[in-house]
Amino acid sequence: MKFNIALLAGDGIGPEVIDQAVKVSDAVAKKFGHEITWKPALTGAAAIDEVGEPYPDSTHEICLASDAVLFGAIGHPRFDNDPSAKVRPEQGLLKMRKKLGLFANVRPTFTFPSLIDKSPLKRERIEGTDLVFLRELTGGIYFGEKGRRDNGETAYDNCVYTRAEVQRLAKKGFELAMTRSKKLCCVDKANVLETSRLWRETVQAMEKDYPEVEVSYEFVDAVAMRLVQWPNSYDVLITENLFGDILTDEASVISGSMGLMPSASMGSDIALFEPIHGSYPQATGLNIANPLATVLSAAMMFETAFNLPEEGKAIRDVVNKSLAEGIVTEDLADGAKAYGTKEVGDWLAANI
Amino acid sequence: MKFNIALLAGDGIGPEVIDQAVKVSDAVAKKFGHEITWKPALTGAAAIDEVGEPYPDSTHEICLASDAVLFGAIGHPRFDNDPSAKVRPEQGLLKMRKKLGLFANVRPTFTFPSLIDKSPLKRERIEGTDLVFLRELTGGIYFGEKGRRDNGETAYDNCVYTRAEVQRLAKKGFELAMTRSKKLCCVDKANVLETSRLWRETVQAMEKDYPEVEVSYEFVDAVAMRLVQWPNSYDVLITENLFGDILTDEASVISGSMGLMPSASMGSDIALFEPIHGSYPQATGLNIANPLATVLSAAMMFETAFNLPEEGKAIRDVVNKSLAEGIVTEDLADGAKAYGTKEVGDWLAANI
Numbered sequence A, B: 001m002k003f004n005i006a007l008l009a010g011d012g013i014g015p016e017v018i019d020q021a022v023k024v025s026d027a028v029a030k031k032f033g034h035e036i037t038w039k040p041a042l043t044g045a046a047a048i049d050e051v052g053e054p055y056p057d058s059t060h061e062i063c064l065a066s067d068a069v070l071f072g073a074i075g076h077p078r079f080d081n082d083p084s085a086k087v088r089p090e091q092g093l094l095k096m097r098k099k100l101g102l103f104a105n106v107r108p109t110f111t112f113p114s115l116i117d118k119s120p121l122k123r124e125r126i127e128g129t130d131l132v133f134l135r136e137l138t139g140g141i142y143f144g145e146k147g148r149r150d151n152g153e154t155a156y157d158n159c160v161y162t163r164a165e166v167q168r169l170a171k172k173g174f175e176l177a178m179t180r181s182k183k184l185c186c187v188d189k190a191n192v193l194e195t196s197r198l199w200r201e202t203v204q205a206m207e208k209d210y211p212e213v214e215v216s217y218e219f220v221d222a223v224a225m226r227l228v229q230w231p232n233s234y235d236v237l238i239t240e241n242l243f244g245d246i247l248t249d250e251a252s253v254i255s256g257s258m259g260l261m262p263s264a265s266m267g268s269d270i271a272l273f274e275p276i277h278g279s280y281p282q283a284t285g286l287n288i289a290n291p292l293a294t295v296l297s298a299a300m301m302f303e304t305a306f307n308l309p310e311e312g313k314a315i316r317d318v319v320n321k322s323l324a325e326g327i328v329t330e331d332l333a334d335g336a337k338a339y340g341t342k343e344v345g346d347w348l349a350a351n352i
């Protein structure tokens, strides 16, 4: 098969980790007889510098014309702690999500047996953890009307959801649950928020269409606790945008493998794949960043966007092999020899 | 001195744990020559059953006429999973906070050396953890306009903050930081929300009034991660209502001592003290609930509301003694003999 893949490397370590995912994807494509054409495009602080816009129209065109988007990371310290900055890299991210209609952010948290002791949590608490968050990504308080009144003395942000927005996200959640253990947890704050009550009643009404799925409803504060106490008690969780932002980040650190967690953002037409870690500015250009989360995001891309599970598995297998053989960056080296970002990528590509 | 204390036992295990705090407070009062008059009042599901209202006016009058409020817990399972319930115990809680003007919720998380191994986190991650959240409690999305439009197909919740609301909370945060390690972390989502940008700019403008306090600004998603990774890197944290709800619950489980954590909610005139655990309906009437969080809430009351640090310390000391001597409820007994709720309370009162 032939694929066009938009390549949005972004800021900080983005370009370095993306390079390794490209190498590994090309190696897989070669092995299975596919042909990938990479379409690099600007985004983030890099795009602000070149064209004054974190998600330029030219980049949007490239994404729309591609079969999938592979994304690195965005964000640059010079925009932080500057509430007055007019254009920020994050705006590019939000604009991209909205314009590409990426309404479902899929974030798995799972454990690598060899890394389990890196977790801040005790082994017995996390063994067997394998959960997936589906976070709504184009609605809620992120995109509601916001502004100031009373001469700037009062600020407001509006959180809005329609039943249709909840349904399309929940549908993906039920479908995902059907392919896994048939357990779905709807996370909300229905004891306080009207939008949460809409979420809960909408999901409740969909239960009858998936009679095999066992659905539970939990408050966001309770989930924030139980994720630390018993992460392995969860399977598929669905939630709204802001709760998802907080809880998926919390979940990302429990497994001890944060630097390895991939993610996907899906819409009706196109999907985007990215590591969940940030742009890690301090490490830029040092050839020390761990490329595995981006490489595993490429695996998700083969599996989900191209429906090629064998290819995805080939990538996962070579990643496991690199961990077993200690071909890892310094964050995982534990005193043993550490390899560079590029060297890990080369090894993976060579061993596909 | 003479005190009137409103006693809101509430639901579930509330009455049982409150009873022990009353015993211990009376013992301290006797020892130090104070006189406490307890003013019991209805709240929660118990109040709905008796007068159809979770926070009746009669209860409000009693609170207003008191020097402090001691609160148990509210919530009853028959109101959960019923989005159509017209009156809910939680409404009583929100109404009480608003009507009493309790704008600052103070929630410490600290470790008891003897309980550290109960934490889901590894010992080296939590040793030395001693942080305090100041959560804004009467503003934000909890109290903004909420409702439906488009025949119920669209739901909305408005998040609103004024500069004055941020200032009074932040002031408490700066003052608290001055009595501790002079480190203050402002938790927001200023990269997305206008209300968060108001929070950040307001706190930034106050920095000059507290030149000794070192202030940091972190995004809520980053804090959700770091609380699990390095909880002992935090000291005083200030945040808005919803973020505080999620993060304080997350923080409560890291120390291994969740059943022991007290809290205070303060306004301009009156303060309320309560354990952070819930009403634990399954344990109601079984004489097994751990009363220590409520007893320690009484200690906070003596210290904060009555400005009597010696009395507070006497309570903390006897609690530590009970832990050291194993006079504990079953949740802490670890296979050894477990004492009943009442027996622990009796022992504490006798040993003051």
Ligand SMILES: CC(C)[C@H](C(=O)O)[C@@H](O)C(=O)O
Pocket (backbone or CB within 6 Å): A090, A093, A245, B191, B192, B221
């Ligand atoms: C950078 C920020 C706007 C973004 C978000 O809040 O969605 C990030 O935290 C994420 O989770 O992708």
Ligand SMILES: CC(C)[C@H](C(=O)O)[C@@H](O)C(=O)O
Pocket (backbone or CB within 6 Å): A191, A192, A221, B090, B093, B245
């Ligand atoms: C019961 C609920 C309304 C309440 C809140 O969200 O404030 C509770 O979770 C709390 O933290 O006190």
